Amino acid sequence: MTAKIIDGKVIADEMKAEIAEGVKKLAAGGIKPGLATVLVGENPASHTYVGMKRKMCAELGIESFGHELPATASQQEVEGLVKTLNADPKVHGILVQLPLPSGLDEEAVLRAISIEKDVDGFHPINIGRLAQKGREPMFVPCTPAGCIILLKKAGAKLSGANAVVVGRSNIVGMPAALLLVKEDATVTICHSRTKDLAGVVRQADIVIAAIGKAEMIRGDWIKPGAYVIDVGTNRKEDPTKKSGYRLVGDVAYDEAVEVAGAITPVPGGVGPMTIMGLMQNTLRGAQMTAK
Numbered sequence: 001m002t003a004k005i006i007d008g009k010v011i012a013d014e015m016k017a018e019i020a021e022g023v024k025k026l027a028a029g030g031i032k033p034g035l036a037t038v039l040v041g042e043n044p045a046s047h048t049y050v051g052m053k054r055k056m057c058a059e060l061g062i063e064s065f066g067h068e069l070p071a072t073a074s075q076q077e078v079e080g081l082v083k084t085l086n087a088d089p090k091v092h093g094i095l096v097q098l099p100l101p102s103g104l105d106e107e108a109v110l111r112a113i114s115i116e117k118d119v120d121g122f123h124p125i126n127i128g129r130l131a132q133k134g135r136e137p138m139f140v141p142c143t144p145a146g147c148i149i150l151l152k153k154a155g156a157k158l159s160g161a162n163a164v165v166v167g168r169s170n171i172v173g174m175p176a177a178l179l180l181v182k183e184d185a186t187v188t189i190c191h192s193r194t195k196d197l198a199g200v201v202r203q204a205d206i207v208i209a210a211i212g213k214a215e216m217i218r219g220d221w222i223k224p225g226a227y228v229i230d231v232g233t234n235r236k237e238d239p240t241k242k243s244g245y246r247l248v249g250d251v252a253y254d255e256a257v258e259v260a261g262a263i264t265p266v267p268g269g270v271g272p273m274t275i276m277g278l279m280q281n282t283l284r285g286a287q288m289t290a291k
């Protein structure tokens with residue numbers, strides 16, 4: 001059996017059209033959604049990601065306000081900038097790109113963001129609400145939300161499913177697991193100390209791979225017919241490419257595609273959904289101020 005390919009680009013493009021419609025409606029009422037990005041330090045990957053987010057804002061008619069601080073910025077400077085953005089009525093969403101340079105207190109910076117503008121969903125109150133029954137966060141982290149959308153669009157039944165999340169990061173693994181619990185899945189979170197990882201993954205109807213290790217999850221770990229969401233984006237040496245490398249996921253795609261029921265490719269799976277989630281959250285932030 002060959003898996004159905006879950007095309008994140010197509011699904012993200014559908015979302016993009018809906019977001020563009022929402023932006024247009026707000027414009028009729030004189031409101032332009034605004035996203036402030038905060039980049040601290042010189043991490044090249046972070047610069048690339050923020051650049052992609054701002055480019056998508058421009059395509060959708062969302063205003064973006066780029067703020068850059070040096071790696072030497074103090075805790076007070078970073079939090080001061082966040083507080084200024086909290087008070088700015090043109091800003092409906094604030095994104096502090098992570099990781100922050102060492103020495104800065106990440107949680108304190110995230111806590112300084114007004115929860116109404118926390119479009120990344122990383123404020124401790126938003127994450128706390130995500131973890132609690134009967135509570136709803138104002139915003140849900142973009143990459144995990146994208147994983148759930150992809151699963152639903154592919155036709156996965158989440159309620160009662162055995163879901164295995166490989167990786168427990170604050171940005172992806174843990175919030176993805178919390179979202180799956182909200183969807184009534186039975187969730188196992190695996191990490192570097194998990195015993196018999198292959199055996200645990202073999203029980204999964206749904207696998208979310210977010211460990212950051214190239215092709216670690218092999219095809220024979222996948223239960224036949226399972227839904228596989230690969231969040232990994234890793235460089236693998238490839239002399240046939242001009243750059244000398246190609247991007248691969250955390251799942252050995254060529255093997256898993258023969259066993260899974262549905263699988264996301266890398267690139268073109270989860271990646272496009274992350275940015276669109278941020279755009280959708282920013283639009284919602286602006287819509288909330290219009291009410």
Ligand code: GUN
Nearest residue numbers: 095096097098099120171
């Ligand atoms: N670093 C890696 N992914 C993300 C993300 O989704 N949001 C932020 N703020 N930083 C990140």
